[in-house]
Amino acid sequence: MKKAALRDKPVDPAREAARDTLRAVRERDAYANLVLPKMLRERRVTGRDAALATELTYGAARAQGLLDAVISAAANRPVDEIDGAVLDVLRLGTYQLLRTRIGSHAAVSTSVDLIRSEMGMGPAGFVNAVLRKVSQRDEDLWIDDLAPSMADDLVGNLAFRYAHPRWIAEVFSDALGGSAGQLQAALAADDERPPVHLVARPGLITAEELALVSGGEVGRYSPYCVYLPGGDPGELDAIRDGYAGVQDEGSQLVGRALTVVEVADDTGRWLDMCAGPGGKAALVAAIADIDGAHLDAVEVSEHRADLIRKVVRDLPVDVHVADARSAGLTPGFDRILLDAPCSGLGSLRRRPEARWRRGPDDLPGLVTLQRQLLTEAVRLLRPGGVVVYSTCSPHPDETVGVVAAVLADHPEVEQIDARSLVPADHLGDGPHVQLWPHIHGTDAMFLAALRR
């Protein structure tokens, strides 16, 4: 076959979309879960092709560190000496070889086609040689060869095996009290594709009704939750019509906790201090509507404030675009939700590439901001009022550390046992609640409740 004809050989749309998304993630720090669905829609890639593109893109993005170690060993050079476009295709090919049931021949030949159509025969030969070498062993054999030994470095071994940066595995290990079994289960759960959870909007549809119309199953803990077995939630009428949304069950439990905590003589002044994009605000506001309360929702980003406005239409909410540390609100709130900006280490499974982008250096700035926000929340509470502080992170600095620091500065504030606010099992010793994917099937949400 002539070179031109080889270049013209069509490549399959699923792998092409996966490659282009990985490229956007690498070149412009894009988010795979925003780029891919849009690309699939624009290119009219649907059904099985869309499912394959999703599996390959998110899988390869999530496993990047593990894949790169294998590619580097097979190519006999560090990955940063490999051209970026070639590396994207090698990651896709290696992911297929190690972590899917796609046959080796198909995984290698489709990768070679992808690179040949764009870059020609030379790079295609390199991809072919590297992937053939990768295909000579399965994932376990590569891990045995490349991971630190279990005996010398258990955390390092588990981090490598379940494709997490080592520092994140260390954070999980600390938060889980050093138990190796728990750490292994947590990393394994975090390495899986997360289930889709729907929230039934209170007052509009019940979880039972939503389960019926969506073909899903009522959730274990949140009375508003439905587990969706598969398919695109955006195609459900209940979502399109605003009766339901997509929201992790852990986040639902946090929003609900704010509404069920005992507050004597509640005057109906409720506040969500960091509300964008509005997932928890929508749930809290729907309950506020039923209870005759009102929600002020503060968000510093104009774009995210717009997203809140879309989800709280027709609900008793005022959206304020402001820095919540100095938003000029009149104190005296009965209930305040502070769902603080955080490292997001508890929802890594929902943002495939995030674990490879974050670094421990992000933490100190976030912790300072969290303490300032929680201090302001305390100031805005009326005596007897409650703030629910939450993060989608199990990092002790962002969770128990922030709460302890603010309690130490504010003798007028007491911590309530948040376990009584969360209808779930395995909630530990309290008084805070830490949820986990491997225990509760939710994101690793943290919440603490403080009464002034």
Ligand SMILES: C[S@@+](CC[C@H](N)C(=O)[O-])C[C@H]1O[C@@H](n2cnc3c(N)ncnc32)[C@H](O)[C@@H]1O
């Ligand atoms: C964890 S997210 C909140 C998620 C939201 N509660 C939900 O359930 O959809 C934190 C939000 O706080 C916002 N934020 C960050 N710093 C802020 C500040 N100083 N004041 C107000 N909002 C802030 C971020 O833009 C982000 O939208």
